[in-house]
Structures are given as structure tokens and as C-alpha cells.
């Protein structure tokens with residue numbers, strides 16, 4: 001059955017959710033306070049890079065099922081199901097999450113809701129937020145007790161956002177057990193096609209649903225930092241972390257995925273989510289349970305410094321006056337997201353030490369320039385590497401994996417490459433006379 005819904009916040013999460021819900025046959029209104037973003041989406045243009053999303057967006061705008069607005073009044077009039085997908089960034093100077101955007105959605109929407117409605121939160125929030133927001137919503141709305149707020153955390157991965165929204169591993173729905181419980185039936189209606197495919201829907205209380213999301217991110221961050229800690233040990237012992245990961249990864253209890261040593265995690269989710277998780281645990285008296293996450297964070301940040309050191313060593317001990325070519329700026333491939341990107345952070349640190357840095361990313365140059373306008377930006381890998389004393393590969397785009405070392409040999413000043421993602425064919429680079437350094441891999445293969 002077709003459901004009329006509004007989606008508040010049309011960033012990576014919200015724009016994808018809105019377009020995918022229309023793809024499932026629902027009538028969807030995307031709402032954002034950013035007029036430019038709304039104009040772009042309404043014109044069928046996704047303001048960020050996400051494979052497959054432009055096609056779904058355009059198809060559903062054309063069919064009339066998907067529209068965009070900046071008007072909360074229009075949204076309240078149009079829909080009785082509302083999704084919240086606005087940002088929950090790290091608060092400046094603190095670990096805790098900044099909840100002003102989610103609160104603002106509640107405060108603006110609540111007075112406009114006159115009749116029964118269901119609100120689903122999708123943003124990642126600290127445990128306890130949903131209960132508080134539900135009370136705030138009912139207090140501020142003429143519809144009062146006819147409103148139900150549920151939490152439906154989002155697990156999509158940038159780069160696979162469409163696939164993950166339409167065919168997720170699982171869905172989680174936290175419902176307020178003090179309310180009537182319509183949220184579950186509404187959710188089952190909205191996600192009927194997905195549920196019919198056999199995707200599990202786990203229905204739980206609000207707190208557990210909020211915790212599932214932060215626990216999942218904490219686990220993933222821990223797995224990455226675990227292998228990066230092993231990389232540090234491998235470097236000290238002259239062992240090879242890639243082989244180690246393969247070998248332990250065969251154990252089904254461990255698994256090989258997310259066990260790639262490298263410059264670590266970044267982006268708009270993992271770093272801020274583990275910090276917000278620690279902050280919230282402190283507030284509710286469970287801080288000891290999560291002190292290990294501080295070490296996870298430390299290991300992750302240490303990788304960035306380590307790669308800067310490796311670059312310094314490669315150019316003879318001082319970066320002053322050196323020319324560095326950096327391949328990759330996005331925090332991961334198939335995305336143009338540079339929020340807390342290890343690649344850009346490393347590029348910035350190297351520049352601060354006096355080197356001339358030129359960056360190339362297949363999709364993220366523009367976003368990077370907005371944050372780091374003083375770095376040089378190139379239109380191709382070859383251009384970024386021109387005259388370089390050392391090349392750093394910091395995002396594992398396919399384009400870089402497939403780089404032909406000989407195509408760069410004539411353009412660089414020295415044939416030196418640091419593979420910050422262990423994604424290159426090291427034997428091939430070495431065979432062609434390059435000095436290759438990876439993360440936690442042996443310096444000499446011969």
C-alpha cells in the first residue's frame with residue numbers, strides 16, 4: 001500500500017531514503033532547510049556522489065512520487081508519516097553528539113501536526129534521545145497523545161547506499177512501549193516489499209534500537225583498529241599484516257572483512273559515533289564499559305601520524321620543500337565525502353611540515369578544496385604525481401588499484417610510493433623499480 005511520507009534532512013541518508021521509499025511505490029516529500037540542496041534534488045541532481053542514486057531520483061521525480069520542499073507546513077499538510085534524517089555531528093570541543101538539528105525538526109514540526117502521525121527517527125543518536133524527543137514532540141503539538149515516535153536506525157554504507165536501503169541485511173525498529181504501538185504496523189506497511197524478501201525486522205524498545213546502531217559502529221571501528229594495532233606490531237617485528245589478516249580471517253568467528261590495515265577509518269559516522277557513545281556512557285554511569293573505545297580512537301589517529309612519518313622518511317628526513325603527490329581524498333572509495341577523512345588529514349599535516357602537496361581524487365576534489373583550499377588539486381593521478389618525491393595512495397579507489405606504475409614513472413621525481421591502504425600490487429610496483437612501502441607489510445620483499 002502507498003504511504004505518504006516526509007523525510008526531514010536530505011543529505012547522504014535522507015536523500016537516499018526519500019528516493020528509495022519512492023522507488024518502493026510510496027509518495028515522498030523530501031524536506032531540508034538548505035534551499036540550494038532542495039533545488040538541486042528537485043531538478044534531479046544529487047548534490048553528492050552516490051552510485052545509482054541519480055537514476056532512482058530522476059525516475060521517481062518523473063513519476064510524480066518524489067518531490068522536495070523547504071516548507072515544513074507543506075510536509076505537515078501532506079504526510080502523516082515523518083522520517084528524521086538530519087545530521088548529528090560531534091559537538092565542537094566535546095565528544096558528545098550535537099542534537100540541535102534533530103531537536104529543531106521536532107520543535108518546528110510538532111506545532112504543525114494537528115492529527116495523528118507517526119515519526120520515525122533514522123539519525124544516529126545517543127541512547128535515551130528517542131524517549132526524550134517523543135515526550136517533547138507530544139508536549140509541543142496540538143495532536144499531543146495522537147503522535148508516536150519510533151526509532152529506525154540506518155545502517156547504509158556510502159557507496160552502496162541504494163543497495164543497502166532497498167536490500168538491507170536487517171532492519172531495526174525501536175518502539176515506545178508506553179504508546180499504542182501503531183508505529184510497528186506503519187513500518188511493516190512501508191517496508192512490506194523488503195520484509196517480503198526475507199529481510200529480518202527486529203522490533204525492540206527505543207533504547208535498544210538506538211544502541212544497536214552505536215554498538216555496530218563501535219564494533220566496526222574496533223575491528224579496523226585491531227588490525228591497525230597488529231600492523232604496528234608487524235612493523236616492529238618485520239612481519240606482514242596482510243598475510244596475518246588473511247590467515248586469521250579464514251576463521252569464521254573472525255572473518256576477513258574489515259580487516260584491512262591502512263590509514264584507518266574516518267567519515268561522517270564512525271569517529272563521531274564512537275566518541276558520542278563514550279560521552280553518553282559516561283552520562284549514564286557506564287563509562288568504564290567503553291574506555292577501550294578511546295584506545296580504538298587513539299590507534300586510528302596514530303595511523304595518520306605514522307603515514308606522515310613514512311612520507312618524511314621517504315624524502316630523507318624533512319618534508320620542507322618536498323613535493324608530495326596524494327591519490328585519494330575521500331574517506332572511502334565510491335564516495336565524495338571528506339568529513340574527517342584520513343587522506344585529507346594526512347595531506348594537511350604534510351603541507352604543514354613544509355611540503356608542496358598535490359591531491360587528486362576521482363570525485364572528492366571539490367569537497368576537499370572547500371575544506372583545504374591551500375592544497376594543490378590535480379585533474380588526474382598523473383598530474384598529481386608530476387615531479388613528486390613520493391606518492392601516497394590514501395583512498396582505495398579502483399582507479400588507483402589499477403594504476404599502471406609505468407604510466408607514472410616518467411612524471412615523478414623519485415619512484416617512491418606509500419600505499420596507505422595496502423591496495424596496490426606491491427610486487428608489480430617493486431618489479432618495475434619502485435620503492436614500495438605499505439602499512440604493516442615488510443619493507444623488503446626480496
Ligand SMILES: NC(=O)c1ccc[n+]([C@@H]2O[C@H](COP(=O)([O-])OP(=O)(O)OC[C@H]3O[C@@H](n4cnc5c(N)ncnc54)[C@H](O)[C@@H]3O)[C@@H](O)[C@H]2O)c1
Nearest residue numbers: 009010011012013032033034086087088101104123124154
Ligand atoms: N552518511 C551515512 O552513511 C550515514 C549512515 C547511517 C547513519 N547516518 C546518520 O544519519 C544522520 C544524517 O547523516 P548524513 O550523512 O545524511 O548528514 P548530512 O550532513 O549529509 O545531511 C544532513 C542534512 O540535514 C539537513 N538539516 C539540518 N537541519 C535541518 C532541519 N532542521 N530540517 C531539515 N533539514 C535539516 C542539512 O541541511 C543536511 O542536508 C546522522 O545522524 C548520521 O550519523 C549516516
